Amino acid sequence: MRRRYAASSLLPLLLTLLVIPLSFGQSNDKRTLGSSEPIRGVNLGGWLVTEQWITPSIYDSTSAADEWHLCNELGKEKCLSTLNDHWNSFYTRSDLADMRTAGLNAVRIPLGYWAVDVQDYEPYVSGQYPYLIRAVQWAGELGLSVVIDLHGAPGSQNGQDNSGLIGPVLFTGNTTNSDRSLGVLRNLTEEFSQAMYNDTVIGIELLNEPRLNSGSFTMVDLQAFYSNGASTVHNATTSNAPNVTIHDAFWGPQYWKNYYPTDSAASQPANGLSIDTHQYYAFAPLNNLSHAEILDSVCNISQLLKQPSSGIPSTMVGEWSLETGAPPTARSSSQDGSDDQARRTWFRLLAEAQMVAYTPNGPNQSSIGWFFWAWKTEYDIDTWSYRRGLSDGWIPSDASNTSTYAFPVLRDGCVDTTYNYTAPLVAGSGIGGRQAASWVLLGSLLGLSTYLIW
Ligand SMILES: *[C@@H]1O[C@H](CO)[C@@H](O)[C@H](O)[C@H]1NC(C)=O
Ligand SMILES: *[C@@H]1O[C@H](CO)[C@@H](O)[C@H](O)[C@H]1NC(C)=O
Ligand SMILES: *[C@@H]1O[C@H](CO)[C@@H](O)[C@H](O)[C@H]1NC(C)=O
Ligand SMILES: *[C@@H]1O[C@H](CO)[C@@H](O)[C@H](O)[C@H]1NC(C)=O
Ligand SMILES: *[C@@H]1O[C@H](CO)[C@@H](O)[C@H](O)[C@H]1NC(C)=O
Ligand SMILES: *[C@@H]1O[C@H](CO)[C@@H](O)[C@H](O)[C@H]1NC(C)=O
Numbered sequence: 001m002r003r004r005y006a007a008s009s010l011l012p013l014l015l016t017l018l019v020i021p022l023s024f025g026q027s028n029d030k031r032t033l034g035s036s037e038p039i040r041g042v043n044l045g046g047w048l049v050t051e052q053w054i055t056p057s058i059y060d061s062t063s064a065a066d067e068w069h070l071c072n073e074l075g076k077e078k079c080l081s082t083l084n085d086h087w088n089s090f091y092t093r094s095d096l097a098d099m100r101t102a103g104l105n106a107v108r109i110p111l112g113y114w115a116v117d118v119q120d121y122e123p124y125v126s127g128q129y130p131y132l133i134r135a136v137q138w139a140g141e142l143g144l145s146v147v148i149d150l151h152g153a154p155g156s157q158n159g160q161d162n163s164g165l166i167g168p169v170l171f172t173g174n175t176t177n178s179d180r181s182l183g184v185l186r187n188l189t190e191e192f193s194q195a196m197y198n199d200t201v202i203g204i205e206l207l208n209e210p211r212l213n214s215g216s217f218t219m220v221d222l223q224a225f226y227s228n229g230a231s232t233v234h235n236a237t238t239s240n241a242p243n244v245t246i247h248d249a250f251w252g253p254q255y256w257k258n259y260y261p262t263d264s265a266a267s268q269p270a271n272g273l274s275i276d277t278h279q280y281y282a283f284a285p286l287n288n289l290s291h292a293e294i295l296d297s298v299c300n301i302s303q304l305l306k307q308p309s310s311g312i313p314s315t316m317v318g319e320w321s322l323e324t325g326a327p328p329t330a331r332s333s334s335q336d337g338s339d340d341q342a343r344r345t346w347f348r349l350l351a352e353a354q355m356v357a358y359t360p361n362g363p364n365q366s367s368i369g370w371f372f373w374a375w376k377t378e379y380d381i382d383t384w385s386y387r388r389g390l391s392d393g394w395i396p397s398d399a400s401n402t403s404t405y406a407f408p409v410l411r412d413g414c415v416d417t418t419y420n421y422t423a424p425l426v427a428g429s430g431i432g433g434r435q436a437a438s439w440v441l442l443g444s445l446l447g448l449s450t451y452l453i454w
């Protein structure tokens with residue numbers, strides 16, 4: 001949409017000057033993404049590992065709540081045809097092109113072990129791999145880097161739907177499970193470190209969201225797996241290995257200070273190791289915070305990860321969203337708030353506070369960037385769909401260009417939550433950013449209604 005104003009004002013310029021630049025150098029070398037250029041990415045959630053709440057239509061004809069039971073109910077043949085259609089259509093090249101247009105530079109791709117290694121007794125079907133390869137090729141062509149994440153391990157590492165199988169955590173119940181997982185990690189490293197992929201894959205994440213307990217899955221067990229996993233990835237290639245990324249197991253990045261998976265006596269983190277931490281306000285115990293407390297907590301994490309040379313390894317916030325208060329359900333689409341101006345104003349603040357918090361703003365920081373969960377859902381739930389936020393106006397139109405952000409950044413690297421921004425009256429109608437806010441302000445100074453401006 002074209003703006004009707006040709007006249008310019010000093011106001012946007014003055015407001016722009018309040019911002020401290022976020023990026024501290026650009027690089028065309030993909031392997032340095034995260035070190036010289038912040039990661040700004042999205043998850044391809046619910047794609048190669050399905051989740052009922054992300055794509056309810058796939059599950060509608062069944063009583064299943066996870067992919068294991070989905071395929072168990074449909075049978076392998078029907079499940080394969082259903083999922084083939086989904087793999088082929090849910091993410092296309094044009095989705096990745098749209099991400100690039102939105103200023104994103106990376107995607108995180110969750111994968112289940114069964115894409116590489118499925119046993120006859122397991123109901124899962126395999127066939128994801130060609131789609132993974134195709135996505136990595138598209139990403140490479142479009143200038144997006146990729147982190148591949150082992151989201152589901154045999155036995156399940158967290159007992160949740162996102163691992164493929166709801167139930168007890170049996171990952172450590174049988175050494176076969178870790179051996180099979182290492183085989184998958186070896187496969188992924190061998191495949192994507194080949195020269196033909198041009199270093200598009202910058203990280204292999206060993207295990208998503210392991211849920212530890214004091215009995216059968218302890219931190220000692222997890223670190224034994226991480227040691228083997230890191231060693232497996234390093235041994236699997238003689239060329240430039242992708243980084244080894246480890247999830248913090250919800251213990252926080254600070255727990256992993258100076259972590260070196262194959263040397264417990266190390267006094268600094270391993271080179272090429274990064275931490276993935278997930279920052280959600282939708283789940284207990286952080287689901288009952290007030291807006292002010294959420295923003296305070298986001299700023300605290302920002303400051304932790306922005307301390308230079310803290311010994312905390314390079315850290316990405318590999319998952320975050322705009323949901324607060326309650327976990328998602330398939331019916332979350334009814335939350336659509338595109339006509340609620342106050343809600344859209346809050347989303348914009350929460351989105352920018354997190355984008356700024358999870359982006360490094362100086363040298364030697366642990367912070368290396370972020371991945372929103374997710375680019376889309378079947379019904380583009382307000383709080384979980386990045387592209388919904390883009391189209392309805394609460395996500396800045398170009399994540400890499402801070403001039404499209406509405407809120408100024410303070411000296412400590414946190415967003416100025418007191419800045420008086422109000423979302424446009426009509427969802428998606430604004431140009432966004434401080435310039436939009438200042439046009440509204442200018443309009444009200446001139447006694448115009450915001451309708452006239454938009
Ligand atoms: C990885 O596994 C896939 C799926 O089974 C297979 O097609 C591919 O050849 C394997 N790649 C390597 C390098 O082993
Ligand atoms: C790698 O580079 C070659 C040559 O420029 C190109 O044809 C190919 O599409 C690229 N692949 C990826 C995954 O970037
Ligand atoms: C581990 O699980 C496999 C099936 O995945 C089974 O064949 C094997 O007997 C189990 N081993 C032990 C020690 O339980
Ligand atoms: C990786 O290679 C080293 C040196 O050859 C070896 O000691 C180690 O056991 C290997 N790691 C794995 C997981 O195979
Ligand atoms: C990869 O590791 C290097 C060296 O430790 C680090 O600077 C970089 O930020 C990491 N990137 C990712 C994507 O993990
Ligand atoms: C926390 O929030 C949930 C969801 O909104 C609500 O059901 C629950 O009662 C709240 N718990 C407390 C302790 O306030």
Ligand SMILES: *[C@@H]1O[C@H](CO)[C@@H](O)[C@H](O)[C@H]1NC(C)=O
Binds near residue numbers: 293294297300
């Ligand atoms: C943020 O950190 C401050 C100072 O350490 C602490 O007092 C406050 O409780 C923290 N806020 C949240 C929400 O964690």
Ligand SMILES: *[C@@H]1O[C@H](CO)[C@@H](O)[C@H](O)[C@H]1NC(C)=O
Binds near residue numbers: 308
């Ligand atoms: C960053 O680290 C390098 C190498 O350790 C050091 O020379 C430099 O002074 C550090 N810069 C800051 C701002 O801490």
Ligand SMILES: *[C@@H]1O[C@H](CO)[C@@H](O)[C@H](O)[C@H]1NC(C)=O
Binds near residue numbers: 402403433435
């Ligand atoms: C950044 O965004 C501003 C505001 O929309 C725009 O004027 C400027 O051209 C953009 N810069 C780049 C490099 O895209």
Ligand SMILES: *[C@@H]1O[C@H](CO)[C@@H](O)[C@H](O)[C@H]1NC(C)=O
Binds near residue numbers: 441
């Ligand atoms: C915020 O700006 C709006 C105009 O956009 C104005 O009506 C409102 O009074 C301002 N609120 C505060 C607290 O300054």
